[in-house]
Amino acid sequence: xxxxxxxxLLIIAxxxxxxATLFVGRYPLSLALVVKxxxxxxxxxxxxxxxxYQTLVWDIRMPRAILGAMVGxxxxxxxxxxxxxxRNPLVSSGILGVSSGAGFGAALAIILFQGNTSAIYIFAFAxxxxxxxxxxxxxxxxxxxxxxxxxxxxxxxxxxxSALISFAKYVADPYQDLPAIVFWLMGSLATARxxxxxxxxxxxxxxxxxxxxxxxxxxxxxxxxxxxHSLGVNLAVDKGIVIVCASxxxxxxxxxxxxxxxxxxVIPHICRMIVGNDNRVLIPASLSLGACFLVLVDNVGRIxxxxxxxxxxxxxxxxxxxxxxxxxxxxGGSW
Amino acid sequence: MSILxxxxxxxxxxxxxxxxxxxxxFEVGQGEIFCLLxxxxxxxxxxxxxxxxxxxxxxxxxxVMGRDTRTLKSGEIARYIAYVPQSHERTFPYQVIDIxxxxxxxxxxxFSSPSAEDKEIAKEALDLVGLRHLRHRPYTQLSGGExxxxxxxxxxxxxxxxxxxxxxTAHLDFKHExxxxxxxxxxxxxxxxxxxMATHFPNHTFYLENNGIKTTVALMHNKxxxxxxxxxxxxxxxxxxxxxxxxxxxxxxxxxxxxVLKQLVPVSTLNGIxxxxxxxxxR
Numbered sequence: 001x002x003x004x005x006x007x008x009l010l011i012i013a014x015x016x017x018x019x020a021t022l023f024v025g026r027y028p029l030s031l032a033l034v035v036k037x038x039x040x041x042x043x044x045x046x047x048x049x050x051x052x053y054q055t056l057v058w059d060i061r062m063p064r065a066i067l068g069a070m071v072g073x074x075x076x077x078x079x080x081x082x083x084x085x086x087r088n089p090l091v092s093s094g095i096l097g098v099s100s101g102a103g104f105g106a107a108l109a110i111i112l113f114q115g116n117t118s119a120i121y122i123f124a125f126a127x128x129x130x131x132x133x134x135x136x137x138x139x140x141x142x143x144x145x146x147x148x149x150x151x152x153x154x155x156x157x158x159x160x161x162s163a164l165i166s167f168a169k170y171v172a173d174p175y176q177d178l179p180a181i182v183f184w185l186m187g188s189l190a191t192a193r194x195x196x197x198x199x200x201x202x203x204x205x206x207x208x209x210x211x212x213x214x215x216x217x218x219x220x221x222x223x224x225x226x227x228x229h230s231l232g233v234n235l236a237v238d239k240g241i242v243i244v245c246a247s248x249x250x251x252x253x254x255x256x257x258x259x260x261x262x263x264x265x266v267i268p269h270i271c272r273m274i275v276g277n278d279n280r281v282l283i284p285a286s287l288s289l290g291a292c293f294l295v296l297v298d299n300v301g302r303i304x305x306x307x308x309x310x311x312x313x314x315x316x317x318x319x320x321x322x323x324x325x326x327x328x329x330x331x332g333g334s335w
Numbered sequence: 336m337s338i339l340x341x342x343x344x345x346x347x348x349x350x351x352x353x354x355x356x357x358x359x360x361f362e363v364g365q366g367e368i369f370c371l372l373x374x375x376x377x378x379x380x381x382x383x384x385x386x387x388x389x390x391x392x393x394x395x396x397x398x399v400m401g402r403d404t405r406t407l408k409s410g411e412i413a414r415y416i417a418y419v420p421q422s423h424e425r426t427f428p429y430q431v432i433d434i435x436x437x438x439x440x441x442x443x444x445x446f447s448s449p450s451a452e453d454k455e456i457a458k459e460a461l462d463l464v465g466l467r468h469l470r471h472r473p474y475t476q477l478s479g480g481e482x483x484x485x486x487x488x489x490x491x492x493x494x495x496x497x498x499x500x501x502x503x504t505a506h507l508d509f510k511h512e513x514x515x516x517x518x519x520x521x522x523x524x525x526x527x528x529x530x531x532m533a534t535h536f537p538n539h540t541f542y543l544e545n546n547g548i549k550t551t552v553a554l555m556h557n558k559x560x561x562x563x564x565x566x567x568x569x570x571x572x573x574x575x576x577x578x579x580x581x582x583x584x585x586x587x588x589x590x591x592x593x594x595v596l597k598q599l600v601p602v603s604t605l606n607g608i609x610x611x612x613x614x615x616x617x618r
Contacts, residue, residue, distance in 0.1 A: 087426040216448035220440045222427060227420055230387050231493070232413025232441025241445075277427040277473075280448050 006275065010288035014069050017295040021065035022057055024299045029053065059193075067192040067200075067256065068298045069291035072263055074204050074253040076290025077283055078246035079264030080271070081211050084218040084279055085242050086147050093250045093264030096154040096243070100161035101131025102254040107168035107181045115180050117191060121200065121255045128251035131157050136243065146225065186310035187258035189298050200256040207249025208287065214241055215283040222279075262315040263290055266323050273330040293319070337362040338496055338529045339369075339386070339416075344395035346378075346385055355381045357558045358395070361551075363529055365496070368519075368548055370540045370566075371533040373555030374579055379533035380421070382555070383499050386531065388412045399497060413441035417490035421501040421533075423482065428473035431485055435460055435470075438492030453492075460491040463526075464518055480511025487518060500532035504539070520546045537575070540566040541597045545590070554578050570599055580605040 022034045036047045037057045078093035086095065094100070105127025106120050113119040138153030139146070165185070172178045211218075217238050221228050229235055250264070271285040294311070297318050301309040340362045347354045355378040363369040371379045384390045386397055388404050397404045399415040407415070417438070438460065439453040449457075461467040464484040469477065474485055483503060490498045503519070504512045516539060522528050524547070534540070543550040544566045552569045554561040556578050562569050575583040582602045590596040 084427070087424075089426070213446040216443070217440070217445060219429070219433065220437050223437060224424065226384075226387075226389055227418065227423070228440075229389055229409050230413060230416070230418035230499075231437055231489075232410040234409050238445065272427075277429050278433050 003281075006281070007284070010284055014073070014288055014291035014295070017292045018062075018065040018069055021068075021295055021299055022061050025056070025061060025302055027056060029057070063194050063197055064189050064192040064298070065295055067197050068189050068295040070197070070201060070204055071189070071253040071257045071260065072267075072294025073287040073291040074208060074249040075260060075264040076267035076271075076286040076293075077208055077211050078250045080268035080279070080282055080286040081215075081218055081242055081246045082264075083268055084222040085239065085246075086151055087222050087224060088151070089269065090265075091151070092261075093246065094158070094259075094261075095151060096135040096247065097131030097157035097161060098128045098247055098250045099254055099259050099261075100158045100165065102128035102251060103185055103259055104161045104164045104168065105130075106184050106255075106258070107165055107172070110177050110180045110184065111168060111172050115177070120184070121196070124255035125200075125203070125251050127161070128254060129247060131161055132243065132247040132251075183310065184258045185312070187260035187312035187315075188308070188310055189257055190308060192256070196256045200252045203248040203252035207245040207247070207252065210241060210245030211249065212283060212287070214238065214245070215279045218242060218279040218283070258312070260294070260312050260315055262312075262319050263294060266319055267293055270323060270326055273326055338365050338400060339363045339531065340396075340398040340401075341386070342396050342398075344382070344385065344397065345393050346381060346390065347393060348390075350393070354393075354558055356555070359560060360395075361553060361560070361563060363497075363531060363551070364549070365529055366523060366527040366549065368523060368530045368532065368543050368550045370543070370550060370552045371531070371555055372535075372537060372540070372552055372578070377555045378558065379555055380501055383501055383531070383533055386499055387416060387418055410441050413493060413495070415495055416497045416499055417493035417495040419483070419486045419490050419498060419500040419503055421503075421505050423486055425475045425482070428475040430470065431466065431472050431474045431477070432457055432461070432470040434474050434485055435488045435492050438489040441493060456494070457488075457492050460488040461485075463491055463522060464488045478511070480507050480514055483507060483511070483515055484518060487515070487522075491522070497529045497531065500530060502533055502535060504534070504536065516542055519543075520548060523548050537566075537570050537599045538597075540570065541599075545594050545596070567597070570597075572599075575599060575601075576605060 023029055033053060034057060037049050037053055039045060040047045040049060041058060075093045082091045082093060082095050083089055102124040105123035109119040109123035135150065135153040135157045138156060139150035141149055169178060169181055172181055217233065220231055220233050221238060221242065223231065225235055267290045268282065268286050271282055271289055275281045275285045297314050298311060300318060301311060301314045342360050344359045345354055345357045359382065361369065371382065373379055381390065385392050388407070388409060391405065404412055435457040436449045436453060439449045439456065443449050443453065458467060458470065461470055464487050466481060466484055466488060469481065474482060477485065504515050507515060519530065520543065523530060540550055540552050550566055551563060552566050553563045554569060554574055561578060562574060572583050572585055575581055581604055583599045584602055586598045586600055588596050
């Protein structure tokens, strides 16, 4: 019974956050207006709503909220999965180089194609996956991939791509490309359109579905290679599925949102304090809380200053104190 | 009937590297305990790894219930052989019951989780080691001894005919060493389990023998078995000197009318103190 309530809450919470987003912004909208706008579109009823509100709700705030929820969920779930797989609570969704790979891809596209958004998505996505592949190949010894060499591979690849990002910044045109690169790296959902949701949503959905399906196995994998093997796990296949799914989800997220740190590291820990460490509950909880968190933080970013505050800054500024508060309150869970 | 059969087993990590062990053969029957004894680095754990299918033999065969482990997938081996690790690194504070449920992985599909029946099996396994009352505790908060019993429970939940244990009493205190040994004896007697274990304590094998379990000891020395047999036959002062370079005395004292308590007591390392001094000490 308690379990069912938790699951219902996990589903409702992100929906509520998305709904709340529709009211937030420079033009305040009343509840009646938002509901009418939504219902009008869904049921094809004409309430004579001005085009401006129609656009505001359906084309600006709604896609942004949905994308925020998807990105937040993806980052948090990938982070939780990697923490389990690598048996390391300090690991985040970017551990295998996805984020820095994507960052370099985006920077390259900004320089080469003058900031064409499709080019940025494609390059960011491709380089994100390239980075994971390189980490995997580096981590591969004796036909197996021991966890520690995989993490080392990720660290090496991350730092190489970080250096390449710096190089891209160094050679970029300082008046046009450089600010674009810097802003991209700080993360934003400002450009969200339905088109982005559909395209980037494919890898994100595949990744999330895979991780949700295999989530109990992540428990077993977190026992370490030798024990997982003796418990009957096919290490190559199961690890491979987790890595591929988490990488797809993260790559899909960062290629549209830029680099948003913190979510993939700390949301899983916040969930551990609330629902415990069993990945059967932890993974869905991370999905839900990650989604809520990013949508709410994005709302804060849209209202606290005249111009928008980049997401990557706010996630840490808001999440940090919240994490500390929770740590004190739960006395660190069972750690 | 022999449950586990190892024939002419040889292994090295790479073809051109020196062999870790060579041409080793033994058999273990149902309800028996097979103890591997030998100094650190003699290859006990490597041999266990090969039995578990973590590594693969270069030559020879390992059969469990007549089936060549080489031809079994990891999910299949896990239904024949379970594993109790020497030291388990506890990373995430899972609940005890969740740890034991992991023993059901071999019976659970990749994309599903343990059923209600699996949960019952896990609880029964906890009963067998007497830890049911701790099932909702985070296992990171258990003592070393309780943690080791949880590992044994997890292996029991796997419902295998064979359990491989790598130094199950390492790092345990005086009492819990005994608790783990008593648990092993109880399990082997009650469930006809077959146990293969590496140990650093020759006296443990006397303990098993005294408790009426058919115990075989293999002394692993220079890539081969120096001697294989029951503890009373194999564990003598001469063999201890060859195996460990340690001078020992075998002490005996009657425990009750039917059993004699035997203990090998280390006296000195072979080149540690001079001969006369040692003799004086022993006297």
